[in-house]
Amino acid sequence: MADPTTDPQQPVPASYAQELAVFAGELRQLRITCGNPSLREVEKAAPKARPLSASAVSEALAGKRLPRLDFLIALVQTLLMLEDGHPVSRDDARVKQFRTRWQELERSRVDARLMPVPRPRLVPDATEPRRTDPDEEHAPRQPDPLSPMPDPTLGTYSANRILKAHSDEVLSVAFSPDGHLLATAGNDGTVRLWNPATGQPARKPLIGHNGIVRSVAFSPDGHLLAATAGNTGVRLWDPATGQAVGQPLICHIGPVWSVAFSPDGHLLATAGSEGTRLWDPVTGHAHGQPLNGHTGPVWSAAFSPDGHLLATTSHDLTVRLWDAVTGQPHGQPLNGHTHPVWSAAFSPHGHLLATAGSEGTRLWDPVTGQPVSEPLNGHTGPVYAVAFSPDGHLLATAGSDGTVRVWDPATGQPVGEALTGHTGGVRSVAFSPDARLLATAGDDHTVRLWRRETGAVPEPGALIQGTEGSAVSEDFASLQKERDGLVLQVARLHAAAELTQDRIEALVSSLYTRLPSYGLPLIGHIGTVFSVAFSPDGRLLATAGNDCTVRLWDPATGRPHSQPLTGHTNSVWSVAFSPDNRLLATAGADCTVRLWDPATGQPIREPLTGHSGTVFSVAFSPDNRLLAAAVGDGTVWLWDPVTGQPTREPLSGHYGGVASLAFSPDGRLLATAGADGAEGTVRLWNPATGRPHGQPLSRHIGGVWSVAFSPDGRLLATAGADGTVWLCDPATGQPIREPLTGHSGGAPSVAFSPDNRLLAVASRDGTAAFASDGRALTTTDGDVRVRLWDPVTGHPHGKALIGHSNSVRSVVFSPDNRLLATASMDGTARLWPLATLLPDPSVATTL
Known part of the structure; x- marks a missing residue:
């Protein structure tokens, strides 16, 4: 399919670049006004006659280049349709407004196209020096640019469901790209697929891994699920059928700790006790030579959103960046952790790299390799896992202290209180594609789902005195920001007090009768x-x-x-x-x-x-x-x-x-x-x-x-x-x-x-x-x-x-x-x- 944008090599003048940035800001504001749908939601809702890939939409919203007119019109129509709930005509005044703005920008681009201005790059030249200005080393980092910062109360999560099926520690969780499946894996040697909407198993457990399953990952198109298999390999599964795909990849001489797909799905990275390897998931053949450099086991691997970089973390206290195409090191190791580094994650637009270690969480600029803030401290023990929300506005960390914490990566400040409920360490954390759910995996053999709160309700606590005694009334009064009012507040009571389902329903019924x-x-x-x-x-x-x-x-x-x-x-x-x-x-x-x-x-x-x-x-x-x-x-x-x-x-x-x-x-x-x-x-x-x-x-x-x-x-x-x-x-x-x-x-x-x-x-x-x-x-x-x-x-x-x-x-x-x-x-x-x-x-x- 033809690139929906204009020639990416065409140089542009500073004034045009500024106009383009303003235009991209208008597009982002439209997206927010239309309910801030995820890029995958936009891609799914786009008309068949004019597909909108998530990557192309991301570039348009980020202002990387001016999209073609037909692409822009389809994007605006799709956003408006998602908000209005109904199709929107090309003659709609809001569509015409963006068409007019595009025509103005296109004239500006053509008039000044011979005035080159270099564009910023995620991966700089090898000869380009890294920033070492001490005044900038710990400067506050701006959030990813797709939408403005939300109200802090909108980033808080509350208990939703507990998934109990694993018979041992759960080590990994991952959502499918469409959000319809949740994969979990653990010490019991099984991979389980769940419907996150209902909390029910989606099909029978996937077995045959010959040992502990330490990591799972979906391919970007959702057609494959990779799972580490025992001490040496990786198995690929078809999540739609639950059937194994091909033979296991025997890829390491020791345990495989982590798997990750590249954004285009063409590469699979595996991290093991002796290093990191890249594979073609279709053929099962190795891609290039092993990535050697760490002096200890490699615990985690993560691709940058553009697929150019691979980050790895190790027991040797370092984080390394690699050119995912050539397999060569990208710059010097990132030093700063004082204990083993267990996990890494890029922000959705590649501006930040988060790493989790035994002493806390750090945020880095992947272009320069410099830290962008002081470490995020809040857990009382090692931090095992990190994950960014799809819009990049939130960062979740999971720790050995049994808590999950949500942070604002732009400020380094916590958002809401720590999420508690696990009775052992939390090994893995993942956001659903729409960020409405947060999944966590624990040493207590459970997977927990947490639902995002989206606003406040009036003060029900004062209205239900005597319904279930003063303790319940006081608890309700302290939970006034639950987005679904009384029912979700009862669910939180359930999580805290282990109320039975019948008791919950009776309480909800009583409350509903009193508050019609x-x-x-x-x-x-x-x-x-x-x-x-x-x-x-x-x-x-x-x-x-x-x-x-x-x-x-x-x-x-x-x-x-x-x-x-x-x-x-x-x-x-x-x-x-x-x-x-x-x-x-x-x-x-x-x-x-x-x-x-x-x-x-x-x-x-x-x-x-x-x-x-x-x-x-x-x-x-x-x-x-x-x-x-x-x-x-x-x-x-x-x-x-x-x-x-x-x-x-x-x-x-x-x-x-x-x-x-x-x-x-x-x-x-x-x-x-x-x-x-x-x-x-x-x-x-x-x-x-x-x-x-x-x-x-x-x-x-x-x-x-x-x-x-x-x-x-x-x-x-x-x-x-x-x-x-x-x-x-x-x-x-x-x-x-x-x-x-x-x-x-x-x-x-x-x-x-x-x-x-x-x-x-x-x-x-x-x-x-x-x-x-x-x-x-x-x-x-x-x-x-x-x-x-x-x-x-x-x-x-x-x-x-x-x-x-x-x-x-x-x-x-x-x-x-x-x-x-x-x-x-x-x-x-x-x-x-x-x-x-x-x-x-x-x-x-x-x-």
């Missing part, structure tokens, strides 16, 4: 929950998430109904039950629609394929005979859910992605919403003939994200990027009143209540809004509290509703009109009892 204004959070997804749907009988709730899973819940208890439904290979954007309750349809970024039996959780048939883009929305017709799918390429597909075959050619008319669709209650109309340019459109179709019904409805400024018919079919609600909700007569296409406004940041979802009296509106500002035939409308204040208002008088309607800590993506009413379900970017779905949300007796008594 809290939406009961359904916790299980890792990442954004995009869609939520009730079954027609109200006994099940389905949720779809960015973690590629669909989950079924019992809305009466908030408990999972079954194991997650897995099969999608990318984010799941939409879920819908068939009217007869026999089918569940799911759709996602893997361009497929899948049908499931909701009673058993089993797939009905092979996926429905043929779509040439992400499937953003699915809906069944009222008579069960059609399944409609909205696709990012601007088409709408109609399927026969019984045969799994299309009923006709796709409906075409939108010239941007189709974000949402809905059938009228009588099945005679199909409404579709799209991002068709500066003015998003809603189109009505006759699903029986596939012909348009009337003219497109163009009321919104920007994309239309959601459509919904009222249960009596007399109203059509549309919601969009402009934050307005229009109510129209579907027979005429004319609005019945002025739009509902006040939804800051756009309105991704609308839903009518079964009795026609309520309209729920999801907001990207974290609120769920309600309108009751013009009688009650909710908005949010700055601390993400939802309030009900009377839009006629402007008076508040009831007390504040405390809930999601991030944008709400989807809303739906239960069939019996008693519950409202919401799905959010905070990783949870929530259930809200409507009787507690509506103080107006004339409304509440009907619920």
